[in-house]
Amino acid sequence: MxxxxxxxxxxxxxxxxxxxxxxxxxxxxxxxxxxxxxxxxxxxxxxxxxxxxxxxxxxxxxxxxxxVERAIVTDELWLLDQTSAVKIGFTGLNYAKPPYNKFSVxxxxxxxxxxxxxxxxxxxxxxxxxxxxxxxxxxxxxxxxxxxxxxxxxxxxxxxxxxxxxxxxxxxxxxxxxxKPITAKNLSLHTMELYSLPAKKIEERFNVGPNEGAVIGAIGYPFAGAIGKVGIWLQKDTIALTVGALLDQIVTGKLNPYQLIIQTKKHPLINSLLAGCKLLSYGSHTIPKGGYDTLxxxxxxxxxxxxxxxxxxxxxxxxxxxxxxxxxxxxxxxxxxxxxxxxxxxxxxxxxxxxxxxxxxxxxxSKESSDYFHNYQDADFLITKTANELAYEFFHVGLENKKEKMKKMKNIALSIQPVLKTSEDLYQGVQHWGFF
Ligand SMILES: Cc1cc2nc3c(=O)[nH]c(=O)nc-3n(C[C@H](O)[C@H](O)[C@H](O)COP(=O)(O)OP(=O)(O)OC[C@H]3O[C@@H](n4cnc5c(N)ncnc54)[C@H](O)[C@@H]3O)c2cc1C
Structure with missing residues (x-):
């Protein structure tokens, strides 16, 4: 030069x-x-x-x-259990209009x-x-x-x-x-696969218009015993799937990142979203996750x-x-x-x-979040399990009266963990999950 x-x-x-x-x-x-x-x-x-x-x-x-690939008009967070999901999401006309809030790229x-x-x-x-x-x-x-x-x-x-x-x-x-030297405790490791699917099929499958996109974040499955996230993003004619968790928990839990992505793809709700897609590329990357104390x-x-x-x-x-x-x-x-x-x-x-x-x-x-999720690495898994079991009871119509049903739901929640711990997991979760 x-x-x-x-x-x-x-x-x-x-x-x-x-x-x-x-x-x-x-x-x-x-x-x-x-x-x-x-x-x-x-x-x-x-x-x-x-x-x-x-x-x-x-x-x-x-x-x-x-x-930019697509303007995001639908945001969803799924609490994913082995065969079900509690889906929290938002689609709104006030959101789905120019200049839009976020774009996939x-x-x-x-x-x-x-x-x-x-x-x-x-x-x-x-x-x-x-x-x-x-x-x-x-x-x-x-x-x-x-x-x-x-x-x-x-x-x-x-x-x-x-x-x-x-x-x-x-x-x-x-x-x-x-x-200071970076440690596994301060990173999360994410594997990503990129799939091709014609734009029209993406729009039909995710119920979005041309140039519009959706994003799905999921916690819980397949990360029992580790804090992790699944992400699905729509681009013009590709879909990105990422699966990642805190790196030290991947190591101590002997989780295989490749197996995690295979398990995720096998989940019935995710499998159907990827049906007919062609794998284009894959790779992995880290995200700094040490939080405030490690800046x-x-x-x-x-x-x-x-x-x-x-x-x-x-x-x-x-x-x-x-x-x-x-x-x-x-x-x-x-x-x-x-x-x-x-x-x-x-x-x-x-x-x-x-x-x-x-x-x-x-x-x-959110400076406490990192320590919290290292002390309670099953927090997301327990929240997800609680939410899915309660949702099943709530939506499943049987022969009990309402009082009996409420009692049953209370007992389900208590059998998983104390209510106070569930509230703390939720609070910390909101800090950690971020908003997509
Ligand atoms: C799976 C995954 C999903 C994500 N999703 C989102 C999302 O949806 N939205 C969002 O806002 N963020 C997201 N992020 C986070 C986002 O990717 C990062 O925060 C962002 O890329 C940080 O930008 P940066 O420029 O600091 O670093 P980087 O993007 O990492 O860029 C660093 C650059 O420096 C180069 N480089 C490094 N060392 C050297 C060297 N010694 N000499 C020369 N070049 C060097 C690298 O090649 C690279 O190009 C995601 C991250 C991952 C892993």
């Missing part, structure tokens, strides 16, 4: 990195965006959904020109489009290149500042500010001393951490939070550039922006 010094280097062209690069390029600063994949998104998979309101702040009206299309937005604004994108190390300069006996990166060919490139947008595994964030130090002299590398996940919502954090880091880089000061004194503005954000407050508010 000819140019050796940039105002800013961003590592990783996912949603966080490309947004940081876009924000910086808009300020007429020079920015190098480095991606290890052959193109942005090539190494990524997710269901998944882009939530409009956050992304609209960054790229107003993005859905008019971005590669395919990552290799979305990430490429977003990185191209940054390039159009003036960023320089370097694909197929891994950043191996960070380059530092000693500024005192114990103090140092970050001044560049070392690429996989050994070349060093320099910048006044480095933004780490490297995703959940965050090896460079750890190398920078901003984060890294977000900045130091000449460096900031954004997106999944910073642990910004709330429920299953991460892509738009990654983009917002990328924007905040980009804005902070521009302030530092204007002042010619890249020290912690100026970069602290990034922390202030994050602390003011709705998602930081959410992550902080």
């Amino acid at each position: 000819n140019k050796k010094h940039f105002d800013c280097i961003v590592v990783g062209a996912g949603p966080a990195g490309s947004t940081a690069a876009l924000t910086i390029a808009r300020e007429n600063m020079s920015v190098l965006l480095i991606e290890r994949g052959t193109s942005p998104g090539a190494k990524k998979l997710f269901g998944g959904l882009i939530h409009r309101s956050a992304v609209d702040e960054i790229i107003p009206g993005f859905w008019e020109r971005a590669p 395919i990552r290799y299309k979305w990430d490429k489009w977003l990185a191209d937005e940054a390039v159009r604004a003036g960023a320089f994108l370097l694909n197929n290149t891994v950043v191996r190390h960070l380059v530092t300069e000693q500024t005192g006996l114990k103090a140092k500042k970050f001044i560049g990166v070392e690429l996989d060919n050994g070349e060093q490139v320099y910048a006044n500010i480095i933004i780490l947008a490297e995703g959940a595994n965050a090896a460079l964030t750890e190398e920078a001393g901003l984060r 890294p130090q977000l900045f130091s002299n000449g460096i900031m951490v954004v997106g999944d590398a910073a642990g910004f996940i709330s429920g299953r919502r991460g892509a738009d939070l990654a983009m917002l954090s990328g924007m905040y880091a980009g804005e902070t880089a521009a302030q530092a550039h204007a002042k010619g000061d890249y020290s912690t004194k100026v970069l602290k503005a990034y922390l202030n922006k994050i602390q003011d954000s709705f998602f930081y407050k959410d992550i902080k508010a």
Whole structure:
């Protein structure tokens, strides 16, 4: 590479990195965006959904020109038991209308489009290149500042500010001393399969109109003894199925991720949704799940951490939070550039922006959830079992009078676990399940 010094280097062209690069390029600063994949998104998979309101702040009206697949008009959460499901869902005319609340996207299309937005604004994108190390300069006996990166060919490139947008595994964030080594307890592992089905069939099967989509999240089955989630998302002519659980519980429970997805596909309610589909691709990915107590130090002299590398996940919502954090880091880089000061004194503005954000407050508010689900790893399973057994009794009409039926239902709930524990599981569940 000819140019050796940039105002800013961003590592990783996912949603966080490309947004940081876009924000910086808009300020007429020079920015190098480095991606290890052959193109942005090539190494990524997710269901998944882009939530409009956050992304609209960054790229107003993005859905008019971005590669969105379907506008989501139906959201469902299934409490899945072995042969049944209690379905909580919402479809509404006030929801199913432009500009819509969320869109399904395919990552290799979305990430490429977003990185191209940054390039159009003036960023320089370097694909197929891994950043191996960070380059530092000693500024005192114990103090140092970050001044560049070392690429996989050994070349060093320099910048006044480095933004780490490297995703959940965050090896460079750890190398920078901003984060403790990541453990299985702080991650969830998700396997995903992508299926093709003609658009018309998708619309008939899920009862949605052309360009409209549905999303189904499920807890309970097949994760007895582990906290996990199933997700089904509709794209134009593909359906994504993901199955994932907390990684340490997968390990201690000796759960086989491949078996989990096979079991899920065999569930009668899911099997019928996938009938006649053709498997196109599969893969797996992690999500940071350590919560508030494991958030890294977000900045130091000449460096900031954004997106999944910073642990910004709330429920299953991460892509738009990654983009917002990328924007905040980009804005902070521009302030530092204007002042010619890249020290912690100026970069602290990034922390202030994050602390003011709705998602930081959410992550902080659910700080107990991670410990809770490690102490009670059967919580989702028990909630699901309770809900399904009660629903069966409620809907099944027999010969008892109403008083007898209520007593029977109360006894069913009590035979599974005390009412107080069920209420606590529900409360924690709402924090953890997120809203889809
Ligand atoms: C199964 C699944 C479903 C999900 N569903 C949703 C959803 O529906 N909605 C939602 O909002 N979020 C969802 N998420 C979360 C979302 O995917 C993440 O929060 C989001 O991708 C984080 O963006 P990021 O840019 O921080 O990191 P990433 O998207 O992980 O991007 C990091 C990029 O950095 C590159 N990189 C890493 N290290 C280096 C290096 N050393 N050198 C060069 N490049 C490097 C990677 O190749 C990658 O392109 C889901 C996640 C999973 C796993």
